[in-house]
Amino acid sequence: MLTLSPNTVLRNCPNLRVNLCSGTEVGITGRYGLTQCDISVLSVLEIFARPTTLQTGIEKLGERISGVRDWISLTGTITRLWKEGILVDHDGSTGGGQRLGGFDSPIVHARMLNDRERTECFIRAITQNVKAGDVVVDIGTGTGVLAMAAARAGAEHVYAIEAGEMAGLAEKLIAENGYAGRITVVRNWSTHVQLDRKADLIVSEIVGNDPLEEGILEVFRDARSRFLKEDGRMIPAMVKIFCLPVKVPARLISRHTFSRSTLAKWSEWYGFSFGTVDTNRMNRGQAFAALPQRMRSWYSYTEPVLLAELDLSRVKDTVLNQSAVAKIVRSGSFNAVQVFFELDVSETEILTTDPAKAPNSNHWKNLVWLLDPPVIVKEGESVEFGYRYRVPGANDGVTVRSSGGGEHSSSHSAK
Secondary structure (H helix, E strand, O other), X not given: OOOOOOOOEEEEOOOOEEEEOOOOEEEEEEOOEEEEEEHHHHHXXXXXXXXXXXXXHHHHXXXXXXXXXXXXXXXXXXXXXXXXXXXXXXXXXXXXXXXXXXXXXXXXXXHHHHOHHHHHHHHHHHHHHOOOOOXXXXXXXXXXXXXXXXXXXXXXXXEEEOOOOHHHXXXXXXXXXXXXXXXXXXXXXXXXXXXOOOEEEEEEOOOOOXXXXXXXXXXXXXXXXXXXXXXXXEEOOEEEEEEEEEEOOHHHHHHHOOOHHHHHHHHHHHOOOOOOOOHHHHHOOOEEEEOHHHOOOOEEOOOOEEEEXXXXXXXXXXXXXXXXXXXXXXXXXXXXXXXXXXXXXXXXOEEEOOOOOOOOOOOOOEEEEEEEEEXXXXXXXXXXXXXXXXXXXXXXXXXXXXXXXXXXXXXXOOO
């Protein structure tokens, strides 16, 4: 792994994007995807807008801070930005070689390729939609598998767009399989690319656990307007977002929250008192992610509730504030709402993370938004669910309004 020194020349990564998430946070899209930071990080980005040595940058920033704690925070922030591909050195390298979980992580791409149902579904859709002589754009090509599938299906030329370091591997695999003359790897963000030909088909699998978290709405809207012919097609065609009120098993709740039982356990383990912890405040708005195929035994209290149905070939509004009403099918109490999706990859190919239908090879996880206190319901009651989305990586969570129990909400991004 590369290391920083006082003489390391740093600058902001090319095509940096910054979105305001709230009054105190910004979302920064760098080499490895979107990172949320405190708004104070903007001063670091200002200093490193031009190539600057680490020592000089810290000296300039030091004029704005005081105290040892501020210095520690500053150096930690710069190191984090470098590791996450937001700051790069003079030759474009970062400290991200050991970064786990980013779009460039080999583990992420291995997990996707091991999801055979997902990959073969996209390949079938590509084979069905590509016509001889087509120009195809594959956004976020990763290892290049879908770009090669388009070339194999008869595309005249494929533009494989990849901003991360996986582009190098894609180029090698494309050459190894004999497609170097028909596939051009474009190393950049699609929103900053200019292509010399219009596309007949746009393909992209930038779908996250929350299907919108990787920016598919924003990316498809831009690609449709600049890359696609008037009669062009898009894969996937539609995404449907559902929710389901569920009872998460107590062992999982205990693993992910501050409960009285976990406080007692920690006290026994470590010999300290945790009696002043306000469990209600600590647990409010929390979420976790889990594989849907492991949720099949969880009790649910409604049929799947459709929150949003988004035609990716037409959608213009990338800010959502959706709600839907559902009937309770069993009395009891639910302590969470899980969100899952259905992806219409083509007219005949569908992928889903519905716990009742997801295949065992599925690599996506469903977000599980915890509710504290649980919502008590009776069969036949109506419950309203709300879903908000503003920018990639900053899902606003879900709200629940029951006829008998008031309003409950969970409103922070899941980790």
